Amino acid sequence: MKFKKITTIAAIAAGLGLTLTACSNKTATNTNGKKNKGTVALITDGNGVNDNSFNESAWNGFKAYGKEHGLKQGNNGYQYFQTSGASEFVPNLEEAAKNFDVVYGVGYQLKDSVASVAKKYPKKNFAIIDDVIKGQKNVVSANFKSNQAAYLAGVVAAYTTKTNVVGFIGGAHGDIVDLFDAGFTKGVNDTAKKLGKKITILNQYIGNFNSSDKAKSIASAMYAKHADIVMHAAGGAGNGLFQEAKALNQTKKEKDKVWVIGVDIDQSSLGNYKSKDGKKSNFTLTSVITGVNIATKDIADRAYKGKFPGGKNLQYGLDTNGVSITRGYISDKAWKASRTARQDVIKGKINVPIHPSK
Numbered sequence: 566m567k568f569k570k571i572t573t574i575a576a577i578a579a580g581l582g583l584t585l586t587a588c589s590n591k592t593a594t595n596t597n598g599k600k601n602k603g604t605v606a607l608i609t610d611g612n613g614v615n616d617n618s619f620n621e622s623a624w625n626g627f628k629a630y631g632k633e634h635g636l637k638q639g640n641n642g643y644q645y646f647q648t649s650g651a652s653e654f655v656p657n658l659e660e661a662a663k664n665f666d667v668v669y670g671v672g673y674q675l676k677d678s679v680a681s682v683a684k685k686y687p688k689k690n691f692a693i694i695d696d697v698i699k700g701q702k703n704v705v706s707a708n709f710k711s712n713q714a715a716y717l718a719g720v721v722a723a724y725t726t727k728t729n730v731v732g733f734i735g736g737a738h739g740d741i742v743d744l745f746d747a748g749f750t751k752g753v754n755d756t757a758k759k760l761g762k763k764i765t766i767l768n769q770y771i772g773n774f775n776s777s778d779k780a781k782s783i784a785s786a787m788y789a790k791h792a793d794i795v796m797h798a799a800g801g802a803g804n805g806l807f808q809e810a811k812a813l814n815q816t817k818k819e820k821d822k823v824w825v826i827g828v829d830i831d832q833s834s835l836g837n838y839k840s841k842d843g844k845k846s847n848f849t850l851t852s853v854i855t856g857v858n859i860a861t862k863d864i865a866d867r868a869y870k871g872k873f874p875g876g877k878n879l880q881y882g883l884d885t886n887g888v889s890i891t892r893g894y895i896s897d898k899a900w901k902a903s904r905t906a907r908q909d910v911i912k913g914k915i916n917v918p919i920h921p922s923k
Contacts, residue, residue, distance in 0.1 A: 601636055603869035606661035606668045607645040607861070608654065608675060614645050618800060618829045619857050623671050623694060626861030634869060640664050654678035662686040667868045669694060669861060673741070679704065690873045692864050694857060695741065702876045707860040710882035711741070712748035712917045713910050714853045715796075717890045717903045718826050719752020721851055722794045723764055724899035725824065729757075732767040732787035732795035736774035736802055740919075745798035745828065745853065747921040755915075756902070767792055771802050780805030788813055788823050794850060796826035803828060807835045810848050819844040824894075827852035831891050851893035859887050884911045 607614070607623055614624040627643040636642035644665070646657040654670070655678050661668045662682060668689065670679040673696040683691040683704045690703050697706040722731045733749055735742045750766055757764040767787045771779045780802045787795050788809065795810070797803035806825055814822045819840040827835065827849050836849030860881055867874055881887020892900065909915045 601641050602666075603634060603636065603865065604641060604665045604667075605630065605643045605861075605865050605868075606665035607643075608657045608661060608668065608670050609645060609648050610672050610674055611649055612801065613647050616801070617832065617835070619671050619694065619855070620645075622830050622855070622857035623669065623861045626858030627865070629858065630862045630865045633866075655682060658682040658691075659685070662689045662691075666690060667692060667865060667873070669864075671695070671857070690868055690875060692861075694860065697878050699878075700876075703873075704876070705864055705874045706878040707857075707864060708878060708880055709855050709857075709860075709888050710744070710880060710917075711853065711855055711888055712744040712919055713883045714855075714888035714890055715745045715748030715798075716752035716755075716910060716915070716917045717906055718796055718851060718853050719749040719754075720756045720903045720906045721752075721890070721895050721899045722749070722796065722826065723753045723756035723760065723762065724902055725850060725896065726764060726794050728791045728793045729762055730765045730767065730790060730792045732769075732784075732792040734780055734783055734787075734795060734797040734799055734803070734806055735768075735770040736799040737772055738770060742770075742798050743920045745796075747918040749796055749826075750921055751917055752906070756906075767795075771799055774800035774802050777802050777805035777808070781809045784809040785813075792823070794824040794826065796828070796853070798828050798853075800829075804835070807832070807849075810836070811838045814838050814840060814846075814848050816841055818842045819846050822846065822848050824848050824850040826850055829853075829855050829857075833891065833893060847894060849893060851895055852891045854889045854891060856881055856885075856887040856889065859885070882911075883907055 609620045614620045631643045646661055648657055654675050658678055659682055669692045671694045676693055676696045679691050679693045680698045683701050692705045694707050698704045753764055753766055769783050780799055784806045797806045810823055810825045825848055832852045833849040836847040839845050
């Protein structure tokens with residue numbers, strides 16, 4: 566799931582930013598000084614490769630790919646182009662297309678730009694992450710069955726809650742967030758029924774993916790209504806949830822803490838805190854992982870072998886570890902239940918919806 570804030574800058578800085586990006590990175594060459602095979606480039610949105618989300622995960626996939634194939638960061642290996650705003654999408658994509666074999670756009674915001682530039686450079690290959698571009702043979706789409714992993718998070722939440730109240734905070738309504746909402750809700754409800762519990766699910770949307778202050782306010786209200794676990798699918802706005810949980814937990818004894826379920830990458834580092842009774846602890850129960858690193862490396866590996874999956878929409882689910890949940894601080898009993906549920910989803914015994922019921 567890629568939902569990030571776009572930070573605009575002055576128009577003249579767009580061109581300058583591209584130049585600085587291209588010039589500030591090292592250029593890698595092989596021992597013979599020849600162009601390497603399988604070069605790849607990543608075009609970020611406005612939040613860079615250290616965003617604790619999709620860009621960072623995609624870049625981790627690039628680094629793993631480079632290490633495996635003996636490529637270094639640079640214009641003759643693997644590289645990223647930092648984007649400060651939407652006006653830089655096309656210029657960065659075009660610059661990358663001139664020098665790299667496969668060019669990736671991360672997130673739905675780059676869909677139209679990738680489609681446009683791919684038509685201009687039909688001999689180069691492109692990938693769009695977390696959206697679909699149809700009818701272009703030099704473009705592959707990569708998407709994730711996030712509803713499956715969110716279902717497992719729901720199973721864990723149902724086993725873990727002491728108050729029998731849990732929460733879900735979404736960014737803005739749409740097909741991608743629906744996957745998380747629907748999966749989490751079904752996971753909680755299925756497990757509650759199995760355990761003989763009656764669990765209330767509080768559900769509220771921010772309306773965007775960058776208002777961390779609103780996410781903090783929503784989280785505060787949910788915790789006040791006795792939710793002891795809140796999951797988010799809100800991109801950068803989700804930081805507000807972590808801020809609220811930390812502030813609240815610092816006033817509680819460690820045993821009485823409230824939990825957060827992270828998203829996209831392992832967000833356990835955001836859950837570190839010190840409780841009222843002076844104990845160092847962590848409140849990130851688990852994180853719903855979207856394996857963007859799995860997808861970016863897989864596509865690069867296929868292209869390296871001369872089998873670029875152009876025109877296809879690749880779906881990454883539990884069966885390929887394209888989505889998952891972290892072990893985190895899940896109890897042994899809840900973890901065992903999630904492993905059983907994982908196998909049932911993979912085998913088709915559990916059908917996880919892609920949209921929440923109305």
